[in-house]
Amino acid sequence: MNYQQPPHLQAVILDWAGTVVDFGSLAPTQIFVEAFAEFGVKVSIDEARGPMGMGKWDHIRTLCNVPAIAERYREKFGRKPTDDDVTTIYERFMPLQIEKIGLHSALIPGALDAIATLRDRGLKIGTCSGYPAQVMAKVVDIARDNGYVPDHVVATDEVPNGRPHPAQSLANVIALSINDVAACVKVDDTWPGILEGRSAGMWAVALTCSGNALGLTYEEYKALPPEKLAKERQRIEQMFEGSRPHYMINTIAELPAVIDEINARLARGEMPQGC
Template sequence: MQAAILDWAGTVVDFGSFAPTRIFVEAFAEFGVAISLEEARGPMGMGKWDHIRTLCNQPAVAARFAQRFDRVPSDADVTAIYERFMPLQIAKVAEHSALIPGALEAIAALRAEGLKIGTCSGYPRAVMSKVQALAAAAGYHPDHVVATDEVPRGRPGPAQALANVIALGLDDVAACVKVDDTLPGILEGRRAGMWTVALRCSGNFLGLDWAQYQALPAARLAEERERISALFAPSRPHYLIDTLAELPAVVNAINARLARGECPQAQ
């Protein structure tokens, strides 16, 4: 393996992926339109403008918007919500910026095996710069970072993952693994021709903080793993794990498969 391309919120920082979801709720509320945290989580992984557009396309959300404004939300309305979302996100992202337990240790183990660490996010650069600075202060220094507005099209397209390949000087996408907690992020890796690893418990689909996750009874956790695995199924991840702490073992397994001549595109 040459590199791991890691997502940010719900993967390396912000256990439960709370920073973006709660701000979507607040931004819509400022326009007099109520959305639930569960609704806000639905399109997670997309760039934030596309995320808001997708939310506005949902019939229930569009109906609430129409009740408030007497029209369905246009692209101009989406942009207005996005422009309110951005300063809220920049101001509040630090509230949910802690590194996920076990992440630094896993990344150190990957580096010890010679892997480079690329990253990408649904955050635009204005937010990503703040998240990156907070993570650096906590000891996380990836080799490259690609924000969603630094490519022509974000997730689920492959551009951000492939931008990492170019910047890091890698010579084989099949020697890369993309790790994410969302469907668009796994599709990104698939479309980039990489191995993909979906995170069940640290991210968007479980939607719990670390303490809540730790307190889950074993039977309930097993049920949640099964539910989340089914949610990921359409994106066809090569591996499903709970948190990034399990990634080094997966990389060892992928190395064995590469040695046998297997490639991710054929799996």
Template structure:
């Protein structure tokens, strides 16, 4: 038997918040601020966005390790945050997240049309998120009422390790019956999500404007001038540079055109960058 590289894509693995739902990725970030406040530590929205894309316990651990937050923690409690402290903050975070995720559940404008275009191209739709399953189930149910349902969903606590580990992306590959990782593309608005796709050997597409790095509502994004958008493109592209996505696009509405470009590359024998 001889190896043959794929000639076209078979599956797209989509992130959720900031990619398909919740323009600006506000549901997780605002709740981190509230959870830390309940624990007696002030964390800004900008600080909360820093580790976005990781599993939520790991996200809280990373926040506690940030120098500014760590100093506040020591000033408040006299010691650095332990794993037990992280778990206590996580336990404050979870009920808030479950209760309030519906406040930021709207589909990103144009997402349904873009995903339908992918389906028209016979692509399977996998998905994964930094949310644990108890939250992910609610996000999925809300999206279904608005017309979006992925072929498969993997929550961060359904695999041994969350992002940037490739485990969630690979779990989708297995469930969807895909034989070659180069026939898959991972789409995400965060660095851990892009690294997840690269570590899995997939094509990767980073989103500039609908997610964490811009951090604006859709209305705020729409109000930006052409010059402001271009400035933000350059800033965000620089932020994504270290994780080396194969493509950068503004929002999911630009994805079908990139899928066509990837198919052309596959047909010419090219494979995802590593």
């Protein structure tokens, strides 16, 4: 039997915060700042945003590896943070995250319409997140109340390795009965999420304005002067270059047009691994 490449897409695998909900990816970022602050260690919003997209324990470990943050920790405790210290911070992070997740869980404008369009075109909707299952359960409940119910959800602690490893995307492939990873598109607002999709052999679409990289509310985004927005978009596109997304768009509202283009490329024989 000969290999036959997929003639069209079968599924879209969407991130959550910054992609479908929480326009500026504000919920996780602020909680990192607060969790470290409870131990007397200052972490700025910009520092907290750096590893966004990773699982939350890995995110905290990465922050603790930042020389400036590690030095602040040493000044407070007389030593650099160990994995046990990371776990202690993580255990404080979790209840804070669960308590406050509802403050930043509104659907991103245009998300429901875009997802409905994808479903009309026969695509399944898989999802994954850097949130652990305990937090995801609350996010999913709030999203359901707001009209968003994906076909599958994979939390970061439900697989052996979180982003940038491909495990979460591949878990969606299995659960959704997709027969070829090249028939999938991974959509994310962070570089670990784009690397996840790339490593899984999928098409990858990066969001430049709705998520972590811009870090603004929807209202703040819409109020940006055109020249400022253009400058910020250029910065964000440069940030994404190393993760090699196939497309970069402002928000999920623009995704249906990209899906049409990818379907056309598949019909011409193009594959995500070759470009």
